[in-house]
Amino acid sequence: MEKRVKKTYICKGVKNYSVDYKKALTHLPFAGDVALFEVLTIGKHTQVQSEQIRNVKIIPGDVIMAAFGTRYATEQFEGYLPSEIADEYHILGAGGTVGILHSSHKKFEKTGPTVLRLIGYAVDGNNNIINTKKMCAHEMLAFSGAGSSLTKVILSIGSSMDSGKTTTAAHLVNGFKNTRYKTAFIKLTGTVFTKDKDLAYDMGADMVADFGDVGFPSTYMCREEELLNLYETLLAKVSVCSPDYVVIEIADGIFQRETAMLLTNHKFMAGIDAVIFSAGDSLSAVQGIKTLQDMHINATALSGLFTASPLLMREVKERVSLPIFTIEQLSEGAAMNVLGRSIYKTA
Structure with a gap:
């Protein structure tokens, strides 16, 4: 049975999409690129904020929809877009921001970030990767x-x-x-x-x-x-x-x-x-x-x-x-x- 996708808040506008699995192996994401991820291990983020503005618990094996982005938070995480294709990615923010952790506040050193595996990118009918910023560019x-x-x-x-x-x-x-x-x-x-x-x-x-x-x-x-x-x-x-x-x-x-x-x-x-x-x-x-x-x-x-x-x-x-x-x-x-x-x- 296909797993339910837990859509994060930043992806609230994403309605019709399919998943391109091959792009996960070749595409370096831009800020706002939407993708599906499997939760591998739980770290700092035990929940994500859903499109209904509700905190949703996540566990290993869950599939979430989120968007690539960056973060600067001196009391939490510093993270960036990946510079190369990676085996693992990290939840940088509960609203659905995903990237690569660069540094964290000492209080999170033992906990670490919640770790994800990229499944594939969400694409539109023309097989273009859906991007949350481009969706709102108008x-x-x-x-x-x-x-x-x-x-x-x-x-x-x-x-x-x-x-x-x-x-x-x-x-x-x-x-x-x-x-x-x-x-x-x-x-x-x-x-x-x-x-x-x-x-x-x-x-x-x-x-x-x-x-x-x-x-x-x-x-x-x-x-x-x-x-x-x-x-x-x-x-x-x-x-x-x-x-x-x-x-x-x-x-x-x-x-x-x-x-x-x-x-x-x-x-x-x-x-x-x-x-x-x-x-x-x-x-x-x-x-x-x-x-x-x-x-x-x-x-x-x-x-x-x-x-x-x-x-x-x-x-x-x-x-x-x-x-x-x-x-x-x-x-x-x-x-x-x-x-x-x-x-x-x-x-």
């Missing part, structure tokens, strides 16, 4: 910067992965809703998984979107032009609800490739009205603000994990003059009075 808009003039755009960035920027963004959304403003949320970069935009929606966002909506298994190693076009596209998607505010989260820390690329792009930053910087401790908060100033960005306010500690907040307040908000204060709308400040240094 939706992509060229960057113009005009969309940001229709709403106020707030950028949520952080010192590193797990510094609190997603929580900051979600509670900021909640604060806007509690003060009766229509709000949208965009997760602009990262590895596909809907958790962050789902949280923002649960916290009151009128509309949410992320890069996975247009077929990106990951944004790691994307070209700068591609990132700008992605921003334009997602902003247009959420603008249909006519939001007063759009909160945008960029993944990982400000030293990460795509984050730094966007923060130093004047065309992108020209459309940003305010920056909320999240940090895990007092040192990263203070030095993060100085690093942003070196990028000619004046952050609007601070939040993040360090605000859970009154002592850490006091250390920061003694060294930085910016407003500092706990997540409770963000939900109460306390940040509203500082969101109009300019983020650029004057010449």
Whole structure:
């Protein structure tokens, strides 16, 4: 009996396909190429996110549909597209991103990645490999910067992965809703998984979107032009609800490739009205603000994990003059009075 294919979230748009087994022996994949894999051993990922946005348990012998991609996650995995045909591949992200593991956080060294065997590529009626990014290419808009003039755009960035920027963004959304403003949320970069935009929606966002909506298994190693076009596209998607505010989260820390690329792009930053910087401790908060100033960005306010500690907040307040908000204060709308400040240094 043929095994049921467990389709991951990134492959949600793949409907009619056949499997080309021969291409598995000859084709080096591009980001977004869809394939079927057999689960060999279970490592870090014991579940994948399905097309129904449900966490599905996987066991050895299962067949999953996923897409090749990359990952940059300092607290988890670093992984890339294969440079040669391999016997084994790895789940890099639960949303369906598969590649070759390059490094992992020490906490996963013993567990390792979940290991897969490539069965074959999913192909269309013309025997072309189905690619999630190409499937959505008709939706992509060229960057113009005009969309940001229709709403106020707030950028949520952080010192590193797990510094609190997603929580900051979600509670900021909640604060806007509690003060009766229509709000949208965009997760602009990262590895596909809907958790962050789902949280923002649960916290009151009128509309949410992320890069996975247009077929990106990951944004790691994307070209700068591609990132700008992605921003334009997602902003247009959420603008249909006519939001007063759009909160945008960029993944990982400000030293990460795509984050730094966007923060130093004047065309992108020209459309940003305010920056909320999240940090895990007092040192990263203070030095993060100085690093942003070196990028000619004046952050609007601070939040993040360090605000859970009154002592850490006091250390920061003694060294930085910016407003500092706990997540409770963000939900109460306390940040509203500082969101109009300019983020650029004057010449």
